[in-house]
Amino acid sequence: MDNLILRDDIIDDDLEIFEIINHGIPRQVFLRPDLFHSHDDRAFFSRFRLTKETVLQLLPSIEPYIERPYNRNNTVTPMNQLLITLMYFASNSHMVTISDVGKMNKSTVCRIIKRVSNAIARLYRDYIIFPRNELEVNQTKNKFFDIASFPNVIGAVDGTHIRILSPGGDDAEIFRNRKNYFSINVQVISNAYLEITDLVARWPGSVHDVTIFNNSIIRRQFENGQHPDCFLLGDSAYAMKDYLLTPLQNPRTEPEQLYNESHIRTRGAVEKLFGIWKRRFPILAYGCRLKLDNILTIIVATAVLYNIAKKMGEAEPPLPAEVDEHEFQVLLRNGDIPVVPILNPNQLLGPQVRQNLIINYFANLQ
Incomplete structure (x- = not known):
């Protein structure tokens, strides 16, 4: 009888804790933002340090290395993976800050940065x-x-x-x-x-x-x-x-x-x-x-x-303006x-x- 009264008096927050104890932590499903289209050209360049045109040119070169082989579990698109990595390069923000922007876990951000960085570095012999x-x-x-x-x-x-x-x-x-x-x-x-x-x-x-x-x-x-x-x-x-x-x-x-x-x-x-x-x-x-x-x-x-x-x-x-203290005349x-x-x-x-x-x-x- 006492147990029944206690159960009836459980408030909403306690009920959620009761469910977690008995059934595990509920699965979180994030609504991924569209990082590419959510900024105009100027804001995009400011945040990612490359223009949209360059990003579109780059993505096909690395997409085979970063695209997931399935589209389950709310996977992060190759475009968002690239932009999350560029955001890190452009700001060196803490992972948790970038995870908030990308609507994903901090561990996911860490794996993305490692994966995309490796994919871009593969292009070394093509560009350096x-x-x-x-x-x-x-x-x-x-x-x-x-x-x-x-x-x-x-x-x-x-x-x-x-x-x-x-x-x-x-x-x-x-x-x-x-x-x-x-x-x-x-x-x-x-x-x-x-x-x-x-x-x-x-x-x-x-x-x-x-x-x-x-x-x-x-x-x-x-x-x-x-x-x-x-x-x-x-x-x-x-x-x-x-x-x-x-x-x-x-x-x-x-x-x-x-x-x-x-x-x-x-x-x-x-x-x-x-x-x-x-x-x-x-x-x-x-x-x-x-x-x-x-x-x-x-x-x-x-x-x-x-x-x-x-x-x-x-x-x-x-x-900065170039300073030449010993400017001299050179032959044309x-x-x-x-x-x-x-x-x-x-x-x-x-x-x-x-x-x-x-x-x-x-x-x-x-």
Whole structure:
């Protein structure tokens, strides 16, 4: 009798708890939003950092890897999976915030970001391409020459640090960089169109740029003679090579000053690239809170997306006005780029190649 009275007095909330205890937690069914059509073009670009046109071009390339083999259990569409991932790249919001926007569980968001990032990273060889033939090499050289009349340049190389949380474990400190935060040191080679043509994203933040370059495939290619008569430009952190030129520490003559000024302006392409890349996908600047393997995949995925945006002619985040403290007059190009032969690397070391270039080319620009 007492039990019956107690049962009759149960209020609605208690009845729900009673049902959960006896029958399990009720299944939640979310009403998925239409993230693609729910924003106008301007709001869409602001939230996802790509235009609708680019997203529509990209989706078929990754859809086979992210589409679920069935349409049960209220699956998330490939389009919403892609947009949820882009939202994460564009904001680095906590998973729970993005799950609220996408009307899905936090664990679902985590799985989606991992799945879509892997699918985009698969496109690496299609969009991150170092010049492969004579036509591409000449186009790259011409575009670099237009910047400040530096001849035979095929790429500008530099490293940038992508902030991460401490990965923990015995080796965590190797990820702490010289600025005292945890990071991945990413090596990038840029062309004059501000596209990423080579990417190395696997080294801890404490590793020096020279170490990364010395262990890279691109270094082996140059030393095996795969890119004859071509220069890479690097800052003073790099060791001089017959194919990797750095600025002079103390230029004394006018040709040496011209060399340095031309070098700095031309190599500035890679620094501009870093600014645009990180402004387009702020997760690279704010820091990523995922597991290390997922972070490396995201770095590659955002590099692919960055190049896709460049190919599609997407609007770029505004760049700061370029400041040239030592502006100098350069020769107007008439016809082809002047031929500046590179002597046999077995005969000249890096500093000698640089001096030869200064004497035989930059001295003639005065």
